[in-house]
Amino acid sequence: MKILAVSALLCAMMALTTAAAVAEADPEDAETAVELDVVKRTHCHSGxxxxxxxxxxxxxxxxxxxxxxxxxxxxxxxxxxxxxxxxxxxxxxxxxxxxxxxxxxxxxxxxxxxxxxxxxxxxxxxxxxxxxxxxxxxxxxxxxxxxxxxxxxxxxxxxxxxxxxxxxxxxxxx
Structure with missing residues (x-):
């Protein structure tokens, strides 16, 4: 059970690290991520x-x-x-x-x-x-x-x- 939890945590950390590296390497990808975040926040506050x-x-x-x-x-x-x-x-x-x-x-x-x-x-x-x-x-x-x-x-x-x-x-x- 502990091995599964540690594996899940490790995968999550790797995904976050990879996303951060991509954002640093390619500003357009970072801009797209920001735009998606804006869409999510706008959707959460309908109207x-x-x-x-x-x-x-x-x-x-x-x-x-x-x-x-x-x-x-x-x-x-x-x-x-x-x-x-x-x-x-x-x-x-x-x-x-x-x-x-x-x-x-x-x-x-x-x-x-x-x-x-x-x-x-x-x-x-x-x-x-x-x-x-x-x-x-x-x-x-x-x-x-x-x-x-x-x-x-x-x-x-x-x-x-x-x-x-x-x-x-x-x-x-x-």
């Missing part, structure tokens, strides 16, 4: 799309910003934060694939705590901006405290009244 190191989910239902955040929390995340031009492009591609268009959608930006100080609902740093020209403008003093993306023909960011209903994008870590 969520892996972008970078986080999962994103498009919610087609038109909700207020607060309802959208609550929906994202119920799914294990928050409204999406955006941290780079590349990530913004990927999120817009996700919206297009799911909606077959470019609707404006909620993400997690808000300045409701302090006017003019934008924060992400997931607590991450507000380190990237894609505001439309002249935005955020606070609706000319009427408290537009929530961030919509894909606004106007420029597909940029706009501050909007939070009671408006939009589809949304959620994010969660994997």
């Amino acid at each position: 969520w799309k892996l972008i970078g190191h986080r999962y994103f989910f498009y919610v087609a239902q038109h909700l207020t910003w607060a309802q959208a955040e609550k929906k994202c929390v119920s799914l294990g995340g928050h409204l999406a934060s955006v941290h780079s031009q590349w990530e913004y492009h990927q999120i817009r591609s996700l919206i297009k694939a799911q909606s077959h268009g470019h609707p404006a959608a909620w993400v997690g930006g808000t300045d409701s705590c302090q006017e003019g100080v934008w924060r992400w609902s997931d607590g991450s740093c507000f380190d990237f901006k894609q505001w439309c020209r002249g935005e955020p403008n606070n609706g000319l003093g009427t408290n537009q405290d929530c961030l919509q993306i894909n606004f106007s023909c420029n597909k940029c960011w706009d501050d909007l009244w939070c009671h408006h209903r939009r589809p949304s994008v959620c994010v969660r870590k994997w």
Whole structure:
């Protein structure tokens, strides 16, 4: 019995060592292994799309910003934060694939705590901006405290009244 266990352990170690050696020797094989791992992780989180190191989910239902955040929390995340031009492009591609268009959608930006100080609902740093020209403008003093993306023909960011209903994008870590 011990011989079988040791043999199985030895075979497993050899397989892992061989896989690691192949990955080091041929970067394309390593890339394929990573792609397969991404497919497995994406499949495990049905409906969520892996972008970078986080999962994103498009919610087609038109909700207020607060309802959208609550929906994202119920799914294990928050409204999406955006941290780079590349990530913004990927999120817009996700919206297009799911909606077959470019609707404006909620993400997690808000300045409701302090006017003019934008924060992400997931607590991450507000380190990237894609505001439309002249935005955020606070609706000319009427408290537009929530961030919509894909606004106007420029597909940029706009501050909007939070009671408006939009589809949304959620994010969660994997």
